[in-house]
Amino acid sequence: MRSLSGLVALAATFSSTLAAYQGFNYGSTFTSGAAKTQSDFEAEFKAAAGLVGAPAGGFTSARLYTMVQGGTASEPISAIPAAINTKTSLLLGMWASAGDAVFANELQALKATISKYGSNLGGLVAGISVGSEDLYRISPTGILNGENPGASPETIARYMKQVRDAISGTPLSGAPIGHVDTWTAWVNGSNQAVIDSCDWIGVDAYPYFQSTQSNAIENSKSLFEAAIGATKGAVNGKPVWVTETGFPVSGKTVGQAVPGLKNAQAYWNDVGCPMFGSVNVWWYTFQDAAPATPNPSFGVIGSQLTTTPLFDLSCKKVVIEPSSSSSLVVSSPSSQAGASSSGTTSSPAGNPTDVSGGSPGAGGGAGGGVPSSQLSLETSTVSSTASVPSGTGSGSGGSGSGSGITNTGSGTASSTPTNPTPVNQNGAGANSGSMGAAFAAMMAILVL
Template identity: 55%
Template sequence: MLISRLLALTASVAAAAAQIKGFNYGSTFSDGSVKQLADFENEFRTAQGLVGTSGFSSAHLFTMIQGGTPITPTSAIQAAINTKTTLLLGLWISAGPDIVNNEIAALKAAIAQYGTAFTDLIIGIACGSEDMYRETPEGIASNAGPGVSPDQIVKYIQMVRDAITGTPAEKAPVGHSDTWTAYANASNSAVIAACDWLGVNAFPYFQVKMDNSIENAKSIFYNALDAVRAVSKGKPLWVCETGWPISGATLNKAVPSIDNAKKYWDDVGCSLFGNINTWWYTLQDTAPNPIPLPFGIVGSTLSTTPLFDLTCPNPKRLSRRRLQSAQQQPHGL
């Protein structure tokens, strides 16, 4: 009886985890001003109340540090507690070891300050984002900024694990998010081995060496996911960033528009939601100023009414092969 109960609990937790969906949230607005507690709360509540959909109650953060401070924990944590928003925490690691030390200090301070009210919301911890990509020829050619070597990322992952050991957050799975091309590079295999899960950032819009029209976007996305699966060593795959721009420059055959952003949501998003942990890019990125390449599904005024219909036309499921390769292990067991 005990074994059957444990198996049932594991299955229920796995099913719940597989339905995690949310958005990416930066620490500043488009004019560079720093987001405060009320700003994060407003964004999290807006995501939860979006017309045409439901369940977007998770936030992928990119830093543990409140803007304008050296090591103060981000106010997004208190906002998450207030709104019951789960968290994929992010530590920014491309700015050098001193900043990484500050990120870890902020993480430890947040655990001490908020305790289980915070740690119970943690889905995972992302140690870096696209740091390997920025070290590749493609990243260098696109002026993506400084990256981090694989051995250094492995070191930072261990530092995060050491920091949470003996705390209420010690069971939080630690991973890294990057592009499929970075994972497919054999020189980065040590990072894959060090991770509990692999975060995939995939944007067919930027695949300019392919026919990246919106009609081909879904196949390009899943080919990228399959490429990561092939080198994943059996690690769970989470989609940490994907989306389609609503306006901006055409890249090869990829045309930004509201109509194409909706088609990408319908074709890719609706096939992911409920199957794989997914954090969409993004809820809003044009407040208060417009930007050259916006991805936000909400315009410059924060509103639960999106720019396009978010209703998934038909419930879609991944193929058994893709679902088995991508779905995550139960969290917290």
């Protein structure tokens, strides 16, 4: 048996290895469309960090969808000072599906953020996401469903270069830059320019929406891991981050997936717990029911801001199984591996959010958007350059399922869009939206 001092030393080493960002997605508006203020963000960040029973390290990171404060043209989003005051790390987001003029406002807000907050941001920025599901929106599925216009891979790559130029020589010069999209976008060879431009790959995945497959809760883990394998196999070894995933606590049944606290708990245990502390994860979501409850609703808390979750977040009863070739890989915050995948959609008039349920996003049309809760089912065929198993996905404003994509053929990805979020006047709106269990499992084995 190892000595206690030896175990402590090993524990310290393992803890350092497992350090990862752990947080939730946050939109810039409430379900009413009202823009969040600094005090709103601070209250949310504090509540999330203090969640009762949360895994080791807590949820101290926030993924944003836009740099622009709601109701303004290009003012920095008030989540920035809120994060500084609460020591919340940030995955910054820049909306990229509304054209060059709107992205110029996002870029201006980023520059203003750096100028105003400077070195205070140096240790808080996990990365910068240039766009969210823009490649999906230009796919046959997105076009067929009348989604936001999206952006071409060449446009996203150009925007990413603009961001690199903007942060060069600033306190954010070391921030890794990436893009968030569905797995069907990442395995599509025509999007290689974006993969090449990324420091990391962000994927949104929701087995709940994979209605063309057997998506009962007991199959969620295998669907999620298949999505991970598909994404990892297509991105040339780039770190893969889980930027959205979750299971609804209430709402309509999709395929064999039945929303409810019991199944949300099972998904958290089966999919979330093995990742927490070892993979960069931004769960969807902390609260999506303020003030109205969407259908489906993914929030781990209800309509009132609280530190008491709707189900047990502790992961104490979870057995962490050895990772397979398609599962998550332990790595450091600067190079996390392992993620999810999926086919998804966003909103036709703005940014998908929790106004009516579903996954978040930050979108906007040139003239702003109108809240909508219309749900529709769409199907499209996506060509691919990577061989992958049957998979699925989700993402901002929607999620989808797919039968897989092969290197010589195509796969069909069906996607259920949820709702758009109200966007600001400039079209850059956003939705309202550690040593973890793996270490504990390892320690239990060592002690035995």
